[in-house]
Amino acid sequence: MKNLLLAFSFLLLCFSCKPPEARLPETVQSGSFLKASVERNKKLNELENKQILSIIESNPENNYIASESGFWYYYNTKIENDTIQPEFGDLVEFSFDVSNIEGEEIYASTNKTYTMDKEELFTGLREGLKLLKPKETATFIFPSQKAFGYYGDERKIGTNVPLICEVTLNTIIEKND
Template identity: 55%
Template sequence: MKHSLIILIITGFTVLGCKSPEARKPVTVSSGSFIDESIERNKSLNQKETKAIEAIIAQQPEKNYQISGNGFWYYFDTKIESDSLSTPNFGDKIVFSYNIKDLKGTTIYSKEELKIQKYAMDQEELFSGLREGLKLMKAGESATFIFPSQKAYGYYGDENKIGINLPIICEVSVFSINQKE
């Protein structure tokens, strides 16, 4: 009796042990809904910012605003028509100053706070809108740029005075461009 009970238990373990493993079901199922929602949220934010920027431009018809291919608006306060001066290229050293304002015109950072900047074109950190804006300027020129938030400090802001998703206005003056040797 004991002998047959042991054989029965061993046979039971063998049969149960031979069962193939079953795949476990995932605890959560992810779909593309988060990404889809994020895309819609960003499109809506972009449309809202574009309307606000276009309203500012409409209030200043005397200024000849242009839209860049990089998604921001600008006009030249001081434009140099000389062909002898060139815009900066990769590695050129640029000396410039700028300020940052919100769309209401309130100064966030003054030129004094930001001081005169020395920047190696495309080799140092600078927010994308200003980096692209500097590429449009020659030494001696001044321009005003209006950057939507994605071209400014984006979702995180500057973690100091500039909040999240804040479009900004920058008044920029380029003093010199030293070309890379």
Template identity: 50%
Template sequence: MRTILYLIGLSLLLFSCKTPEARRPVSIKSGSFITESINRNKQLAAKEEARIKKIMDNDTLHDYITSEGGFWYYYNKKDTTSKITPKFGDIVNFNYNVKDLNGNTIYSKEELDTITYYIDKEELFLGLREGLKLMKEGEVVTFLFPSYQAYGYYGDDHKIGTNIPLMSEVTLNKITKESTTEN
């Protein structure tokens, strides 16, 4: 009787141990949708950047600076003495407007009022978030943002539609240092 139990146990052990088989997908999809989407976005970005470069070429009054983040800007009022720029966690107080690239006002400074913003701790569109980090207290800067640096594909659900490049004049009123690192 014991021998039979051992044989049954041994056979269960041998035949129940099987390497797992990978499950195959029901349908195989190629990456064509993603590839097409990437190509469309590259074409859109190139078209917007060409339009912005044309605006910069026609504007001989200002010296445009290309940011590392992929937008362009010039100083309306620049502080050459201070070295303090906002860092993560600092509180900034600023005013700004939003225009399309033709200069038509979408949101005025009065409409948007004065904003108090914790750097990188609150929601703000990408380009403006990065642009504020380049500014010093008292400066006025005009930014040109391609749509992927502004409101992108979704817009703002109000006045800004899909894939709209923007222009914004920002006044940084005050920086309150809250970060643990010194500049």
């Protein structure tokens, strides 16, 4: 009888345990945060485009060009006879200054050396450099998403600030393959 009771207890123990079940979430998100974020960004983009177009209209002496990347620029100094432009891996030396959309200087003219597409540089400036030839100067107007976007530069440039940058490409040292 003792053996039967022991066997029955053993079988009861083996078959009474079940595997753990996954718990279902208590609340289901509907995606409303993403929808609100998209709407906020559309409004911000519309406001910035109005500001930029206002600047363009108030300076008809400058021949502004809309880039495929979503920013505007004009050449202060254009070099017609040179055809070399920076490519991936080229070392470029350039100088630039940064202002906000009202024209207030944020950073004074700074010289910088940069390896194309291999180092950190905000998106608009990286794409703008690819449009320049040595000794050319251009003024770029970057909407905030092409500048420092939501985070700013964590120093002088705040959240969602469109920028105006005057950039001079001084030299290009082509990469050695």
